[in-house]
Amino acid sequence: MEVTRRKSPVSTPGPQEPRRSLTLRDVSEASGVSEMTVSRVLRNRGDVSASTRARVLEAAKHLGYVPNKIAGALASQRVNLVAVIIPSLSNLVFPEVLGGISEELDDTGLQPVVGVTNYSPEREETVLYEMLSWRPSGVIIAGLEHTPAARAMLQNAGIPIVEIMDVDGEAVDAVVGISHHRAGAEMARRIAAAGYRRIGFLGTKMPDDHRARKRLEGFEAGLAEAGIALADREFYSGGSALLKGREMTQAILTRSPDLDFLYYSNDMIGAGGLLYCLDKGIDVPGRLGLAGFNGVELLDGLPRRLATMDACRREIGQRAAAIIAGRSTTGLVGGARIELTPVLQPGDTIRPA
Amino acid sequence: MEVTRRKSPVSTPGPQEPRRSLTLRDVSEASGVSEMTVSRVLRNRGDVSASTRARVLEAAKHLGYVPNKIAGALASQRVNLVAVIIPSLSNLVFPEVLGGISEELDDTGLQPVVGVTNYSPEREETVLYEMLSWRPSGVIIAGLEHTPAARAMLQNAGIPIVEIMDVDGEAVDAVVGISHHRAGAEMARRIAAAGYRRIGFLGTKMPDDHRARKRLEGFEAGLAEAGIALADREFYSGGSALLKGREMTQAILTRSPDLDFLYYSNDMIGAGGLLYCLDKGIDVPGRLGLAGFNGVELLDGLPRRLATMDACRREIGQRAAAIIAGRSTTGLVGGARIELTPVLQPGDTIRPA
DNA sequence: TCCGTGCATGATTGCGCTAACATCATGCCG
DNA sequence: CGGCATGATGTTAGCGCAATCATGCACGGA
Numbered sequence A, B: 001m002e003v004t005r006r007k008s009p010v011s012t013p014g015p016q017e018p019r020r021s022l023t024l025r026d027v028s029e030a031s032g033v034s035e036m037t038v039s040r041v042l043r044n045r046g047d048v049s050a051s052t053r054a055r056v057l058e059a060a061k062h063l064g065y066v067p068n069k070i071a072g073a074l075a076s077q078r079v080n081l082v083a084v085i086i087p088s089l090s091n092l093v094f095p096e097v098l099g100g101i102s103e104e105l106d107d108t109g110l111q112p113v114v115g116v117t118n119y120s121p122e123r124e125e126t127v128l129y130e131m132l133s134w135r136p137s138g139v140i141i142a143g144l145e146h147t148p149a150a151r152a153m154l155q156n157a158g159i160p161i162v163e164i165m166d167v168d169g170e171a172v173d174a175v176v177g178i179s180h181h182r183a184g185a186e187m188a189r190r191i192a193a194a195g196y197r198r199i200g201f202l203g204t205k206m207p208d209d210h211r212a213r214k215r216l217e218g219f220e221a222g223l224a225e226a227g228i229a230l231a232d233r234e235f236y237s238g239g240s241a242l243l244k245g246r247e248m249t250q251a252i253l254t255r256s257p258d259l260d261f262l263y264y265s266n267d268m269i270g271a272g273g274l275l276y277c278l279d280k281g282i283d284v285p286g287r288l289g290l291a292g293f294n295g296v297e298l299l300d301g302l303p304r305r306l307a308t309m310d311a312c313r314r315e316i317g318q319r320a321a322a323i324i325a326g327r328s329t330t331g332l333v334g335g336a337r338i339e340l341t342p343v344l345q346p347g348d349t350i351r352p353a
Numbered sequence C: 001t002c003c004g005t006g007c008a009t010g011a012t013t014g015c016g017c018t019a020a021c022a023t024c025a026t027g028c029c030g
Numbered sequence D: 001c002g003g004c005a006t007g008a009t010g011t012t013a014g015c016g017c018a019a020t021c022a023t024g025c026a027c028g029g030a
Helices: A024-031 A035-043 A050-063 A069-076 A093-105 A121-132 A148-156 A180-193 A210-225 A241-255 A267-280 A297-301 A313-330 B024-031 B035-043 B050-063 B069-076 B093-105 B121-132 B148-156 B180-193 B210-225 B241-255 B267-280 B297-301 B313-330
Strands: A081-086 A111-116 A138-142 A161-166 A174-178 A199-204 A232-236 A261-264 A289-291 A337-339 B081-086 B111-116 B138-142 B161-166 B174-178 B199-204 B232-236 B261-264 B289-291 B337-339
Touching: A024 A035, A024 A050, A035 A050, A069 B069, A081 A093, A081 A121, A093 A111, A093 A138, A093 A313, A111 A121, A111 B111, A121 A138, A121 A148, A138 A313, A161 A210, A161 A313, A174 A180, A174 A313, A180 A210, A180 A261, A180 A289, A199 A210, A199 A241, A199 A267, A232 A241, A241 A261, A241 A267, A241 B297, A261 A267, A267 A289, A267 A297, A267 B297, A297 B241, A297 B267, B024 B035, B024 B050, B035 B050, B081 B093, B081 B121, B093 B111, B093 B138, B093 B313, B111 B121, B121 B138, B121 B148, B138 B313, B161 B210, B161 B313, B174 B180, B174 B313, B180 B210, B180 B261, B180 B289, B199 B210, B199 B241, B199 B267, B232 B241, B241 B261, B241 B267, B261 B267, B267 B289, B267 B297
Parallel strands: A081 A111, A081 A138, A138 A161, A161 A174, A174 A337, A199 A232, A199 A261, A261 A289, B081 B111, B081 B138, B138 B161, B161 B174, B174 B337, B199 B232, B199 B261, B261 B289
Antiparallel strands: none
């Protein structure tokens, strides 16, 4: 690895040396009109004659002027940012939610800004504080569980707040998501109906993944309806989810060889489990059934389709963004509650009921 | 301690009725000191007596005051944001780079802000313009290829710029990455040395994925050294990468059944190809060798380890962030060029040389 | 001819905060 | 006991822009 140095940071390909960054004044002097007119041209607001407009645009372009949104935002009391606070980017799920948000926001003039909490409530609080200090037009935040301080900040912010992913709980303002409790219960019923009886759960250990927790609770409740109790469980944290899925599956099957179904808290470890079972020649879904959660695209490429439930990730993003966009234009207030319905996709790893 | 009440616009400071958002003045009135002192306390700057500090903090907390960074940034001409511009979030690679950046920035007071271009140069230009208008302390941007306007903006911005991922080309300022050309060539040499001769390439169609393009160019150059020409190629775009890997592998093997090696432009499609080959009972690596690129964690869970090259993703993020952090504190200027060296991991899908 | 009308542009003010300097006690030294 | 660091606070002046209102000017109908 080599390191070389250049002499100057700015060798201008454009016009002059921008020692101090350019302001409206520079453009106004270059084009011979007032700052106000330049401002109007650059924002396409108010009446400006075509000739003036052209002259100003030419000058701005020639100088390489980039507006200062900080000053603009302060003066206009308007910021076109939407804070999006999510636990992780490596989860596949959240980039998809983000995709939905971006798409929906694309032609509203609003722009998402992402903050990541790593599933830590304290970090969430910090990130929220940081983002609110930029006075965004709205907040989209994953989950309904927040520290008291975070909750207070959300309530006091005076902007639209949309909590996403999860509807099982008390929302600050609007909420868009699915019921993870119900999702777990539905899967449990399906499994019970298919005749499986010795059922194991494999999932994340993280105490702050409330949605996984709720799925498990719903799952156990669903099993209970059929008089079934969870036979065994196995938890993990960190590492490659696919590999963990393999290892955990091996571990739980070694410990409880009589299990006839494994419910995974997400598709990634479920996929690992599926690969493990195929490796070992285990009869799936005859001898052993499998199911995950999320409906990730990755599953399409596996040798067999893992049973799962679509978490409506993209749509959640879109709906949440639409709420922010709608409210920030209409100025209307009031928290919608949108519960989406995930669909169980039985795939090839649950035997027919 | 007694609480003195004074005539204040905010009679009920609790988490209710945030009519007009709070300012330093509100805190200053509530705590009986000047705005300046409040500002000092909240920024931990300058000398403030312990008692005053406590009083101010109490007042700020009680009111639920959140500083306005817009005003602060305008006044101080300092913004603690670092713009990070990447092509995609669904690629796995970039979240990892982001992880490296966040980690490195974590205790510098700087904060990354992410913009996504979807591999579109025009979108990159737009995103860059938007981000620069917030006057960040630095820019980390993927790739060396930009529109002329984007390049000009970067050069004129007067802040540290770090181009990442790729070092094959002309940098604006600093650059941290690997040589994809070299990476492709190295893999080609290894494949040739192992005795493979009928070699196919499978990759993305996107014309703006310059790094994939450079890997292919390097790969062909490496093969040429051994007198080998690429026997066939197959391109894709969109969809589930794992599934695409399967489909493409089937397609290319149907068309050119005599191929004895497949080089994939990324691990995801490579993994799909591997699964396909295992399904079909193809002898890997005897009859057919396989290799991908990136060294993604996912590979650890596959039935067999795909040959790949680690792209140093996390380290790239860290080094880039360190450059920004270092320069923004020291004020030093000058573009470093850091070339990392990816390591070929032969896994189980190339036969020994 | 006049004044109104509408368009194009300019002047003023302040958004909320911080840099820089000013002020005013203390206390401690010789 | 004088003088001057030193600490603790307050005062002033913008940062770059946009809201708002003021101004100038051409045109057209009465």
